[in-house]
Amino acid sequence: MAAPVAPPAPVTPAAPAALRDGGIIPMSLRTVHFVMPAGVDDPAAPSGGNAYDRRICLDLPGFGWRVRRHLAAGAWPRPGRDARAALAGLLAALPDGAVVLLDGLVACGVPDAVLPEAGRLRLAVLVHLPLADETGLTPGAAQELDTRERALLRGVPAVIATSDWAARRLVARHGLAPDRVHVATPGADIAPLAPGTDGVSRLLCVAAVTPRKGQHRLVEALARVAEPPWTCVCAGALTQDPAYADRLRALIARHGLTDRVDLTGPRTGPALDAAYATADLMVLPSRAETYGMAVTEALARGVPVLATEVGGLPEALGRAPDGRVPGILVPPDDPAALAAALRGWFGEPDLRRRLKSAARGRRAALDGWASTAQSLAGVLSRLPGDPGRPA
Helix, strand or coil, X not given: CCCCECCCEEECCCCCXXXXXXXXXXXXXXXXXXXXXXXXXXXXXXXXXXXXXXXXXHHHHHHCEEEEEEXXXXXXXXXXXXXXXXXXXXXXXXXXXXXXXXXXXXXXXXHHHHHHHCCCCEEEEEECCCHHHCCCCCHHHHHHHHHHHHHHHHCCCEEEECCHHHHHHHHHHHCCCHHHEEECCCCCCCCCCCCCCCCCCEEEEECCCCHHHCHHHHHHHHHHCCCCCCEEEEECCCCCCHHHHHHHHHHHHHCCCCCCEEEEECCCHHHHHHHHHCCCEEEECCCCCCCCHHHHHHHCCCCCEXXXXXXCHHHHHCCCCCCCCCEEEECCCCHHHHHHHHHHHHHCHHHHHHHHHHHHHHHHHCCCHHHHHHHHHHHHHCCCCCXXXXX
């Protein structure tokens, strides 16, 4: 039985963010067909990419684009034959000249299903994470995905990355023309300042429990600083890599941290807001990251961040308007460096005051999602009428 593709459904928000920010809803909207993974709305599997896709659907109408969502079922980026055929059928059914935005998780692994339509559709691909950057792949699988992604991205007129770092990486990695690669950085919704717990001891890690997010390195670091009375909440899906989640639980038990490190599973909505509200420090020990929306979610509440210096994380951390950095960056895969940074946080009140003050300054300077939607709308508007010409 063919993998289903949900019928397109127009998204018409009651109050787009652009209207709330003082923008004007255009009287006539153009249509963009947005192809995204079928699980984009699944609360049991939250991710930055899913949150980005959902938010763009809400905010693009404020900048002249009506969004028709197409949810593609399949084990992306390596779907079965039926899912691949369903995606090809969906694209083939769209009218000539239609503007199509494809989530890279769906598109980049199946150039043979997408590129046959590049001669008549106006295509743009949104890359949240280069496919070969996901951990747990064999070298052969990573090379295969990298080759497929290169073919796809070279065959479409516009590629959209979620950070300046990611744009540079895609250009260098796949030999893309720089003027065809655009940036639409994730926005942030400013939230009430987090009161925290006691200003020191509550750590929060918001990330799916997978090897790429590096929670095992965090546990190893925490085992080296067991003296302070800290607790750590790891909020993220436990089902993406169940074997890794089991190994992480065993590691926590081996270090005697079962009562102090809590793997809560995914949190969304009010539950996630509550987790941020009680956080004193956000910790993100990722091994690869194109941006890191959890970083800006924490900063939007004035919570300082301890993160690894990889990918787009330094870009997400940014600086306060006065130049201060609202957190600490350490090398990836280095539990000793992570432990040293934690000792500084626990033991130096002046450091904590400086970081909290810088986080509040960065909070006031964060761009909202309207800026993201405006960047995307600009790319869509500049797609060539003749899909064979570069944007």
